[in-house]
Amino acid sequence: xxxxxxxxxxxxxxxxxxxxxxxxxxxxxxxxxxxxxxxxxxxxxxxxxxxxxxxxxxxxxxxxxxxxxxxxxxxxxxxxxxxxxxxxxxxxxxxxxxxxxxxxxxxxxxxxxxxxxxxxxxxxxxxxxxxxxxxxxxxxxxxxxxxxxxxxxxxxxxxxxxxxxxxxxxxxxxxxxxxxxxxxxxxxxxxxxxxxxxxxxxxxxxxxxxxxxxxxxxxxxxxxxxxxxxxxxxxxxxxxxxxxxxxxxxxxxxxxxxxxxxxxxxxxxxxxxxxxxxxxxxxxxxxxxxxxxxxxxxxxxxxxxxxxxxxxxxxxxxxxxxxxxxxxxxxxxxxxxxxxxxx
Numbered sequence: 236x237x238x239x240x241x242x243x244x245x246x247x248x249x250x251x252x253x254x255x256x257x258x259x260x261x262x263x264x265x266x267x268x269x270x271x272x273x274x275x276x277x278x279x280x281x282x283x284x285x286x287x288x289x290x291x292x293x294x295x296x297x298x299x300x301x302x303x304x305x306x307x308x309x310x311x312x313x314x315x316x317x318x319x320x321x322x323x324x325x326x327x328x329x330x331x332x333x334x335x336x337x338x339x340x341x342x343x344x345x346x347x348x349x350x351x352x353x354x355x356x357x358x359x360x361x362x363x364x365x366x367x368x369x370x371x372x373x374x375x376x377x378x379x380x381x382x383x384x385x386x387x388x389x390x391x392x393x394x395x396x397x398x399x400x401x402x403x404x405x406x407x408x409x410x411x412x413x414x415x416x417x418x419x420x421x422x423x424x425x426x427x428x429x430x431x432x433x434x435x436x437x438x439x440x441x442x443x444x445x446x447x448x449x450x451x452x453x454x455x456x457x458x459x460x461x462x463x464x465x466x467x468x469x470x471x472x473x474x475x476x477x478x479x480x481x482x483x484x485x486x487x488x489x490x491x492x493x494x495x496x497x498x499x500x501x502x503x504x505x506x507x508x509x510x511x512x513x514x515x516x517x518x519x520x521x522x523x524x525x526x527x528x529x530x531x532x533x534x535x536x537x538x539x540x541x542x543x544x545x546x547x548x549x550x551x552x553x554x555x556x557x558x559x560x561x562x563x564x565x566x567x568x569x570x571x572x573x574x575x576x577x578x
Contacts, residue, residue, distance in 0.1 A: 240562065247558040252326075254554050255547070259322050262543040263314075325547070334548040339540055344548035348530065352552075354424050355522070355529035361445065362452030370457060371503065374464025379491065381469060389461075397458030402520035405451030409524065412447065419443050422526035451521045460503070468499040504567045 306315070313321040328335060334344035373393075377386045396404070413421035420426065426440050471477060472495050480490045522532035530549060537545040 240565070243562050243565065247562075250558060251554055255326075255550060256322060258550050259325065259547065260318065262546060263318055263321065329551065334551065335544040337537075337542055337545050339537070339542045339545070344544050347533065347545060348548055348552055351528060351530045351533050354527060355518075355531055358445070358448050358452055358522075358527065358529070359518075362449045365449060366453040366456045366460060367503075369453075370460035371464050371500075374461045375468055375491075375496065377461065377465040378468040378472065381465075393458040393461050396454050399454065400520075401451045401454050401518065402524050404454045405447060405521055405524045408447045408450060419447055424527050424529075448521060448525050448527060451524070452518065463502055464499065467502050468495060471495040471499045501568070504570075507564065507567055 309315045313324055316324070325335075332345065334348075336342060337344055337347055340347060373389060377389055380386050399407075409421055412418045420443055423444060425444055426432075429437060429440055432440055468491075472491070474495075477490060477495050480494050481487075485494075519531040519535045521527075522529045523535050526532070530552070533545065534549045536542075537549070
């Protein structure tokens with residue numbers, strides 16, 4: 236099994252390179268790059284009018300700036316080099332754990348990401364745990380009471396929630412409970428005076444800022460997880476070994492929760508690694524709706540502001556999480572199902 240996972244780790248390298256090359260290419264040739272933004276800022280600062288001419292992503296344009304200054308900017312951001320050469324330089328820095336500096340903030344990209352990551356991880360993992368803690372028992376109940384009133388009513392509820400995107404649900408909840416009723420804060424991870432609050436005041440404040448974003452995080456996964464759990468359990472309840480257990484006179488509760496449930500959890504557990512990678516990466520739109528300063532919101536603002544060093548840094552971070560999450564799924568597959576052996 237060790238050789239199998241070693242091969243899987245090696246296969247992540249070409250996948251990672253392919254993803255980063257694609258996005259690096261887009262950031263190099265899309266109009267409105269970092270040089271454009273700097274030239275616009277220089278023009279606005281010199282003229283005070285807030286105007287400026289549109290320029291190309293490589294800085295080749297007729298603007299009221301010396302050509303030497305434009306060439307210096309292009310050289311600083313490696314726009315004077317061939318695409319392959321520029322990517323090789325970026326990859327060399329990445330191997331040395333250097334993701335460069337943000338165009339906007341002027342500090343290390345690694346520092347920015349490590350500062351925002353705990354916030355996204357807090358909401359993502361909390362929503363992930365709540366979703367699994369609710370959906371697994373709910374799926375079991377739906378399988379036991381298949382085609383009953385509870386099954387039909389819960390199906391209508393979960394699919395109604397699934398049909399609404401998480402960010403749209405978050406915006407709706409924010410308007411009702413934050414705007415109209417004023418029960419919860421309308422933005423942020425914590426209140427501005429959080430450090431001045433008492434211990435229990437900090438807990439209450441954190442809970443108030445957590446409720447709506449977590450609901451928005453979990454809304455999309457409720458239907459898929461619940462139905463997957465239900466269908467998996469119903470399939471196992473129809474297997475021969477379950478009928479044999481009933482024929483031996485074992486209690487229904489023991490047959491369901493000891494014999495059938497473990498095998499039914501295999502599809503759920505094998506998706507854990509991939510799901511963890513997704514939730515830890517943050518959600519761009521949900522964090523934007525709630526103005527939560529996590530990785531998702533950082534990625535959203537960086538794309539709009541053409542801060543491509545931050546965009547590439549977040550891409551590296553998220554891609555590594557997803558690739559490692561897929562390997563973790565294989566590990567969980569072996570742990571849950573002892574019949575599986577990798578060779």
